[in-house]
Amino acid sequence: MDYQVFDTTLRDGAQREGISYTVADKLAVARLLDEFGVGFIEGGWPGAMPKDTEFFERAKTELDLKHAVLVAFGATRKAGVDVATDPQVQALLDAGTPVVCVVAKSDIRHVERALRTTGDENLAMVRDTVRHLVANGRRAFVDCEHFFDGFRHDPAYTASVVKTAIDAGAERVVMCDTNGGMLPSMITKAITEVVERTGVSPELLGIHCQNDTACAVANTVAAVEAGVQHFQCTANGYGERPGNADLFAVVSNLQLKLGRKVLPDGCLEKATRVSTALAEIANIAPDTHQAYVGAAAFAHKAGLHASAIKVDPLLYNHVDPAVVGNDMRILVTEMAGRASIELKSRELGIDLAGHPDTLSTVTRRVKDLEAVGWSFEAADASFELLVRSELPGAEYARPFALESYRVQVEHREDDTVLCEATVKVRVHGERVIATAEGNGPVNALDEALRTALANHYPQLKTFELADFKVRILEGSHGTNAVTRVLVGTSDHNRRWTTVGVHENVVEASWTALVDALTYGLGKS
Numbered sequence: 001m002d003y004q005v006f007d008t009t010l011r012d013g014a015q016r017e018g019i020s021y022t023v024a025d026k027l028a029v030a031r032l033l034d035e036f037g038v039g040f041i042e043g044g045w046p047g048a049m050p051k052d053t054e055f056f057e058r059a060k061t062e063l064d065l066k067h068a069v070l071v072a073f074g075a076t077r078k079a080g081v082d083v084a085t086d087p088q089v090q091a092l093l094d095a096g097t098p099v100v101c102v103v104a105k106s107d108i109r110h111v112e113r114a115l116r117t118t119g120d121e122n123l124a125m126v127r128d129t130v131r132h133l134v135a136n137g138r139r140a141f142v143d144c145e146h147f148f149d150g151f152r153h154d155p156a157y158t159a160s161v162v163k164t165a166i167d168a169g170a171e172r173v174v175m176c177d178t179n180g181g182m183l184p185s186m187i188t189k190a191i192t193e194v195v196e197r198t199g200v201s202p203e204l205l206g207i208h209c210q211n212d213t214a215c216a217v218a219n220t221v222a223a224v225e226a227g228v229q230h231f232q233c234t235a236n237g238y239g240e241r242p243g244n245a246d247l248f249a250v251v252s253n254l255q256l257k258l259g260r261k262v263l264p265d266g267c268l269e270k271a272t273r274v275s276t277a278l279a280e281i282a283n284i285a286p287d288t289h290q291a292y293v294g295a296a297a298f299a300h301k302a303g304l305h306a307s308a309i310k311v312d313p314l315l316y317n318h319v320d321p322a323v324v325g326n327d328m329r330i331l332v333t334e335m336a337g338r339a340s341i342e343l344k345s346r347e348l349g350i351d352l353a354g355h356p357d358t359l360s361t362v363t364r365r366v367k368d369l370e371a372v373g374w375s376f377e378a379a380d381a382s383f384e385l386l387v388r389s390e391l392p393g394a395e396y397a398r399p400f401a402l403e404s405y406r407v408q409v410e411h412r413e414d415d416t417v418l419c420e421a422t423v424k425v426r427v428h429g430e431r432v433i434a435t436a437e438g439n440g441p442v443n444a445l446d447e448a449l450r451t452a453l454a455n456h457y458p459q460l461k462t463f464e465l466a467d468f469k470v471r472i473l474e475g476s477h478g479t480n481a482v483t484r485v486l487v488g489t490s491d492h493n494r495r496w497t498t499v500g501v502h503e504n505v506v507e508a509s510w511t512a513l514v515d516a517l518t519y520g521l522g523k524s
């Protein structure tokens, strides 16, 4: 079967609050979608806004699409206007795309109240526009706006819009759940009925679902199961209000669950990378919990899951993460069991299979520490140091030992604030004392510690403090509040995170800083 994967990230996706693509962004999005193997890329509405007109103009020379064809989107001709003189329709032809998709009203209430015209004139608008596009060498698709609501209200009228479009030469008529209020059973029922009523084969129909019931992906899949072969989606589900059907979830479901081949070979594996790249271009933080492609889509926290995953990862994953280019991760938290600790350690390059005592000790220590505010979930480096410190023979010798530190904060008459820290450490048998200033106590401590270690560890120069997060955790059972600090550190090659917890924010920061340098030195 020839499925038509129709992407509208650049048109409907751009209707999401907060997205504002530049023309260069749009070109970059189109290239990524093409690489992902979609068949159609709806690039925008030429004539409606200068950016979209420019996009289609530049696409003529700057896009070299391998899989996809470009689609210009617009509306049917205006009521009472000759299609040949409608500037909006002319702009669609000027875009020079092989395919044009026009939105048509298919709910009689919208025809009469929003367009303020008659049902017959709306049918003429559809007929004239499709014929005009086809006569000018374009493949014409018709998006029937409010199809499902219209079909429930007045099935005969909505069906007549579908029939008119097909008879005029439209290649596909797309049933749009514009208000996004449908559920899968409603979609299936409506498709069965419209096919019966019009005699139009489901293969000539398409589906476009908004996500207002959180069912856009399910509704799209239901339509395909009902025989529809053209489906419209947006990357990461971007779109107006709660968005559209997420392209990555729809194609993954169709290929992996229903065995429908909707993308060229080798494309589905790019899903995670392309999804993240498209989020970056949209300037929206990737959704960690997005199905299939989110960073947490295959992250397991529960100890019971890990114990089964140890036997076979597929026992707790609905698909192999690699098929969508994602990875499985084991999270170590208070919910970990020995299997979680063993798998996570293996991920970090430490084989604990032959160390049952270490496994039990680390499991207990993680639970005890998390009970008082520690969190290892995002701090792999601190977890690794903890595991190594429990290995027989402590194979990870600490590169320095702290004798003491002191930090002072001075608020001066002229309102400047100066921080000064002194650290005393023992390193390679030498006692070193160093003092440094900083713009805050943690910065001063970091500087002083690096100064103290500089002669022994010149590679410290490449370490950079990349992130610093502080969270105050409410005390429980009569204890005081504690502070949890996460420190992100990077060098030229890698990035790692460490954690410290204490009632005193400086001490919590110090613990995380010391772990950050210890871990980095152990790896460099």
Ligand SMILES: CC(=O)SCCNC(=O)CCNC(=O)[C@H](O)C(C)(C)COP(=O)(O)OP(=O)(O)OC[C@H]1O[C@@H](n2cnc3c(N)ncnc32)[C@H](O)[C@@H]1OP(=O)(O)O
Residues within 6 Å of the ligand: 012, 015, 045, 047, 048, 049, 075, 076, 077, 078, 079, 103, 104, 105, 114, 115, 116, 125, 145, 178
């Ligand atoms: C469900 C969807 O998401 S469809 C896509 C919607 N996307 C957009 O609206 C984004 C781009 N839109 C725009 O830039 C502008 O709305 C434009 C340029 C298209 C139109 O702007 P304006 O000419 O100022 O008209 P305005 O937006 O106020 O109203 C829309 C007009 O189109 C008419 N119209 C609406 N749908 C259709 C249709 N399917 N066929 C023909 N005409 C239509 C309306 O009746 C109204 O006509 P009127 O100006 O004679 O009253």
Ligand SMILES: CC(=O)C(=O)O
Residues within 6 Å of the ligand: 012, 103, 143, 144, 145, 146, 176, 177, 178, 179, 208, 210
């Ligand atoms: C066409 C479209 O975007 C809709 O009806 O939702």
